[in-house]
Amino acid sequence: MEPITQAVTPAQSTTRRRLLAAALTVPLLLGAAACGGDDEGGSGGTELSIYWWGAEKRAELTDQALKLYSDKHPGVTFKKTWQGNQGYFDKLATLTAGGNAPDIFQIDDNYISEYAGRGVTLDLTPYAESGKLDVTKFPESLLKYGEVEGKLAGVALGENTQGLVYDKTLLTKNNLPEPKTGMSWEEFVDWAAEVTKKSKLPGTQDASAVYQALWVFLRQSGKELYNGKQLGFDEADITKWFALWKGARDKGATPTPDVIHEGNASDVSKQLVATGKAGTSWVWANQMPELKKSTENELGLIAYPGDPSAQWARASMYMSAFRGSKHKDVAVDVINFLANDPEAGKILGTDRGLPPNLDVRKQVAATVEDPNMKQTIAVMDELGKKYGPTAPTVPPQGHSKVRSELIRVAEEVIYGRQTPEQGAAAFVTAAKAAIGAS
Amino acid sequence: MTASTLTPAPVAPAAPQPGRRARRRRENLAGYVFLSPWLLGLLGITAVPMLISLYLSFTDYSPLIPLTEANWIGLDNYRRMFTADQSYWHAVQVTVTFAVVAVPLKLACALAVALLLNRTMRGISVFRGLFYLPSLLGGSVALAIVWVSMFNRDGAFNSFLALFGIEGLPWVNDPDWALSTLILLAVWQFGAPMVIFLAGLKQVPSELYEAASVDGASPWRKFVHITLPMLSPVIFFNLVLETINGFQGFTAAFVLSNGTGGPVDSTLMYTLNLWIAGFVDLNMGYASAMAWVFLIVIGAITVLLFNTGRFWVHYSDNEER
Numbered sequence: 001m002e003p004i005t006q007a008v009t010p011a012q013s014t015t016r017r018r019l020l021a022a023a024l025t026v027p028l029l030l031g032a033a034a035c036g037g038d039d040e041g042g043s044g045g046t047e048l049s050i051y052w053w054g055a056e057k058r059a060e061l062t063d064q065a066l067k068l069y070s071d072k073h074p075g076v077t078f079k080k081t082w083q084g085n086q087g088y089f090d091k092l093a094t095l096t097a098g099g100n101a102p103d104i105f106q107i108d109d110n111y112i113s114e115y116a117g118r119g120v121t122l123d124l125t126p127y128a129e130s131g132k133l134d135v136t137k138f139p140e141s142l143l144k145y146g147e148v149e150g151k152l153a154g155v156a157l158g159e160n161t162q163g164l165v166y167d168k169t170l171l172t173k174n175n176l177p178e179p180k181t182g183m184s185w186e187e188f189v190d191w192a193a194e195v196t197k198k199s200k201l202p203g204t205q206d207a208s209a210v211y212q213a214l215w216v217f218l219r220q221s222g223k224e225l226y227n228g229k230q231l232g233f234d235e236a237d238i239t240k241w242f243a244l245w246k247g248a249r250d251k252g253a254t255p256t257p258d259v260i261h262e263g264n265a266s267d268v269s270k271q272l273v274a275t276g277k278a279g280t281s282w283v284w285a286n287q288m289p290e291l292k293k294s295t296e297n298e299l300g301l302i303a304y305p306g307d308p309s310a311q312w313a314r315a316s317m318y319m320s321a322f323r324g325s326k327h328k329d330v331a332v333d334v335i336n337f338l339a340n341d342p343e344a345g346k347i348l349g350t351d352r353g354l355p356p357n358l359d360v361r362k363q364v365a366a367t368v369e370d371p372n373m374k375q376t377i378a379v380m381d382e383l384g385k386k387y388g389p390t391a392p393t394v395p396p397q398g399h400s401k402v403r404s405e406l407i408r409v410a411e412e413v414i415y416g417r418q419t420p421e422q423g424a425a426a427f428v429t430a431a432k433a434a435i436g437a438s
Numbered sequence: 439m440t441a442s443t444l445t446p447a448p449v450a451p452a453a454p455q456p457g458r459r460a461r462r463r464r465e466n467l468a469g470y471v472f473l474s475p476w477l478l479g480l481l482g483i484t485a486v487p488m489l490i491s492l493y494l495s496f497t498d499y500s501p502l503i504p505l506t507e508a509n510w511i512g513l514d515n516y517r518r519m520f521t522a523d524q525s526y527w528h529a530v531q532v533t534v535t536f537a538v539v540a541v542p543l544k545l546a547c548a549l550a551v552a553l554l555l556n557r558t559m560r561g562i563s564v565f566r567g568l569f570y571l572p573s574l575l576g577g578s579v580a581l582a583i584v585w586v587s588m589f590n591r592d593g594a595f596n597s598f599l600a601l602f603g604i605e606g607l608p609w610v611n612d613p614d615w616a617l618s619t620l621i622l623l624a625v626w627q628f629g630a631p632m633v634i635f636l637a638g639l640k641q642v643p644s645e646l647y648e649a650a651s652v653d654g655a656s657p658w659r660k661f662v663h664i665t666l667p668m669l670s671p672v673i674f675f676n677l678v679l680e681t682i683n684g685f686q687g688f689t690a691a692f693v694l695s696n697g698t699g700g701p702v703d704s705t706l707m708y709t710l711n712l713w714i715a716g717f718v719d720l721n722m723g724y725a726s727a728m729a730w731v732f733l734i735v736i737g738a739i740t741v742l743l744f745n746t747g748r749f750w751v752h753y754s755d756n757e758e759r
Contacts (some may be wrong), residue, residue: 071442086696090717097501097722118502258591258611261701270441401719404698411702433522 001129030315032264033319045075047325048334051095052106053088055268055290058351063072063344064143069337074329084183085266089400096120103325104334107154108317109145111401114288115182115320116153117397124152127332138356143389145315148394154318155335161311161383162212162304163285163376165273169297174199179280181383185217185244192253195279202255204280205263207273208245209410211403213282215242215392219310227397228265230437235424242413242420249414254278264407269294285380286316286353308383317352350376380425401434480685495727500720508723515727526728528703529711536617536707537684540624545676546751548628551636555667566636573629580622582693586610589619610694613704631676638672639665670751678743685736688713708732 014397052062060080066078081102083091089111095101096115115121124146127133133155135143146154164179171178176195207213215225215234215369224232248254255278263272268287272278274294275369278390283291288301303311319338323329338344345360350373355361367375406427413423431437463524470477490505495515500510517527555566575581588594588608596606609615655663666673688709690698699714700707712732716725 093501093717099504115502118500120502213667256608258608258701261611265696356476377573404718407698408702411700415702417613417702 002270011133011272034071038208045077046330047077048104048327049079049081049102050323050329050334051102053083053085053381054106054351055084055293057239057290058082061348062352064345065338066334068344068347073333076334078170085268089392101322102322102355103327103331104319104320106157106317109315109319109394110403111277112146112149112250112318112320113394113399114153115417116148117184119323121153122323122325122328122332122387124155124321124332124335125334130339132329133336137340137359139313139358140154140355142313142315143238144319145313145391145394154315155339156317156318156353156356157311157319157339157348158286158316158350159356159380160284160316160353160381161289161314162385163283163301163379164280164286164304165271165283165291166280166300166302167273167295167297168300170199170201171195171300178300179302179305181308181335183305189244189248189251189253192248193251196252198256199279202259202272202278203253204224204248205278205282206245206249206254206260206414208242208414209260209264209284209407210282213304214238214241214406216304216306217244217311219312219388219392221308224392225402226392226395226399228393229397231428231431231435231436233428235421235428238424239420242410242423245410246413246420249261252297257411257416260414261411264411270358273299284314284316284349284353285376285383288376289350289370292372303383303386306423308386309388311383312387313384315356318372331384349373354380366383396435398435402431405430405434443511494723495730497723498721499723499726500717501722502720511723515724516588516731518724518730523690523701525706525711529699529706529708532640532704532706533687533708534545534615536621536624536687540687541677541684543621544625544628544680545631545673547625548631548676549635549669549673551628552632552639553661555632555749556636558637559707560739566633570629570633573627573632577625577694579689582690585619585623586694613701616694617706618703620687620694622686623690624687631680634672634676635669638669642668650750667752671753674743674747674751678740681739681743682736685732685739 010398050066052058054062059080061081063080066080070076070078092101092105097109101120114123119283124133131366134153135402137171139159142156142159143152146152146156154437158433166179168178170176174195176198177191179191179234183191195201195203211225216226218237218290221237223237226232245254253401254260259272259277262275263278265283267276268283268290271283271291273281276295276297281291282304284302288299292299319335320353321328321335325331330373338348339355340357340360342360342363345355345357346367347367348355349364349370354377355364365381368374409418409423409427412418412426413420418426494505496510496512497508498511498514498725499505499632542598551569555562555569590596591606591611592607595609599606607615609619646668647660650660650664686709689705690711691707692713693704695701695705696711697710697714697718699710708728709732712725712728715721715728
């Protein structure tokens with residue numbers, strides 16, 4: 001071959017071409033070699049990659065639970081990666097784009113439709129049907145909240161509900177009454193204004209940018225955030241919502257706009273009740289113990305204002321398996337273990353929310369020692385009795401964009417750049433675009 | 439003599455041909471080997487990804503699906519960008535404001551400080567080093583974090599203002615001021631153009647100033663009629679570089695706003711908006727389209743600058759010829 005080629009074309013260009021070919025092949029080969037590496041890991045057993053967000057406490061607990069699994073199933077080891085909430089989904093998306101999604105990953109209702117709709121998550125329905133994944137002890141609505149377009153995309157690893165956390169110490173110090181579950185929004189705003197007046201600390205964070213507060217508010221008047229792939233509200237509802245909070249700001253119930261903006265960060269540790277910049281914050285009930293870590297003050301936990309039956313049992317987060325995983329069965333078994341094993345349940349406690357398995361939940365409630373977890377369980381148990389008959393289904397694709405648009409528009413109104421009416425119109429337009437609704 | 443011993447080729451043209459060819463091949467090979475780190479980089483991390491992104495800009499690609507499953511949607515992304523997406527135009531406005539204010543201010547500061555430092559004085563190199571220091575920290579995340587805490591409501595800057603009885607604003611958390619703090623941060627890092635200006639100033643022949651002094655020219659006239667024209671190639675160079683940099687500002691805006699472009703989109707720089715489209719909204723096809731428009735616009739601005747340069751940039755060697 002070679003002599004012939006040489007005879008036809010000058011030697012130089014052949015070399016050049018060959019080099020070019022080599023240059024192109026080398027990275028490809030390296031890439032292939034790297035891919036090949038994954039398979040060979042199985043010589044001694046199975047290594048599963050698992051990825052979650054959370055604080056250090058969660059990492060400790062999850063570590064212990066996974067170790068327990070490895071002890072019971074010799075040969076199965078874990079490559080664990082965890083990080084704070086911020087940046088988690090950027091990284092997960094990047095890993096997925098490279099075809100390297102973890103075998104098991106934590107996800108929430110913010111993105112589960114996104115991932116399930118694009119076929120990243122393994123459909124767990126067959127496993128649930130065959131019993132390999134035991135969901136018989138799950139509350140029905142919690143299980144349903146993991147279904148996207150008829151497929152079980154994730155297994156709830158915790159149940160939570162909206163929780164209003166207030167600074168008890170501040171109230172006692174200033175001889176102020178504690179807020180009560182069931183008080184109306186107007187009563188709550190008046191109460192917060194009173195707190196500001198007496199304690200010189202703003203009574204409450206402005207909730208106009210908090211989507212789960214808006215959601216409860218909507219449900220209290222028979223509306224929803226979403227009806228399937230459409231919005232479940234109209235401009236008038238949002239105008240009412242923004243006007244309610246404009247009234248609260250005018251009465252001095254809330255902090256200044258820049259502090260409200262600070263408190264709108266997703267980070268739990270930046271919530272104003274934890275940083276001491278307001279008397280009340282709008283969070284999820286299971287986040288209370290985490291909030292407690294940032295403050296010396298005693299914290300109280302109640303439902304959001306208005307009728308508490310509008311609240312519902314929400315899956316705080318799920319574990320999903322990657323559809324492209326090489327060890328699907330083991331991955332599902334691990335998820336099953338984390339959700340249903342009594343010992344694992346005991347280790348995990350209520351860090352991710354109430355355990356999804358009702359038997360495990362009872363057992364954990366009876367044995368939990370952390371006083372803040374105890375308080376959370378007690379409050380959620382009580383609220384659980386009040387939930388209405390219907391729970392929302394999992395939010396559609398685009399939900400995370402709707403959330404960020406709500407923050408943007410609500411802040412426009414908070415900073416006084418738009419009236420509640422203008423804000424409502426802007427939000428409805430933006431939210432429609434975000435979920436691709438007509 | 440030595441030359442002929444080195445190249446015996448002319449003596450016997452037929453025989454040495456393969457030898458010479460082999461050597462040339464070896465040389466070529468060596469050349470490519472030395473070139474390969476750059477070549478691999480160019481192909482692997484610049485050229486190929488760029489071409490892929492060009493393709494993706496015509497698709498609805500999301501990072502959650504394999505590349506091959508991306509649907510071709512023609513010009514839809516571009517249409518959406520230009521006609522339907524309000525935040526896109528808002529980001530363009532923020533970015534242009536940033537570049538138009540920050541770049542001239544930064545160059546003016548750099549030139550002013552360079553003029554001050556262009557003298558012989560004991561310890562002058564220490565001053566030069568100190569003024570360059572902020573630029574060494576570059577676009578670092580740490581610096582942006584420090585900046586945010588300095589310009590918070592209870593930050594160092596407001597404590598300083600309080601000394602004079604002035605009550606400060608929550609600069610970084612105020613939509614009217616957040617972009618200004620970013621501009622200030624960019625201007626403060628004037629070290630790189632300053633060093634280049636300083637080098638340029640050293641090149642201006644001192645005879646010109648001496649001649650002007652003999653004619654009784656004021657320092658201002660000397661600056662306008664000697665320094666500026668002589669320095670114009672360097673000014674031009676800095677202008678082009680800083681304009682490109684200015685449009686690409688990302689890190690500080692990202693850190694200041696927690697990656698959201700807030701408060702109320704006041705720091706939504708073009709690149710930040712692009713990042714949000716790609717990595718938060720998972721709309722990588724749309725983000726690719728934004729990137730390509732950005733590339734073309736920056737290219738056009740650079741060409742424009744080069745064209746206007748003809749009217750105000752003086753190259754002394756041209757004039758002499």
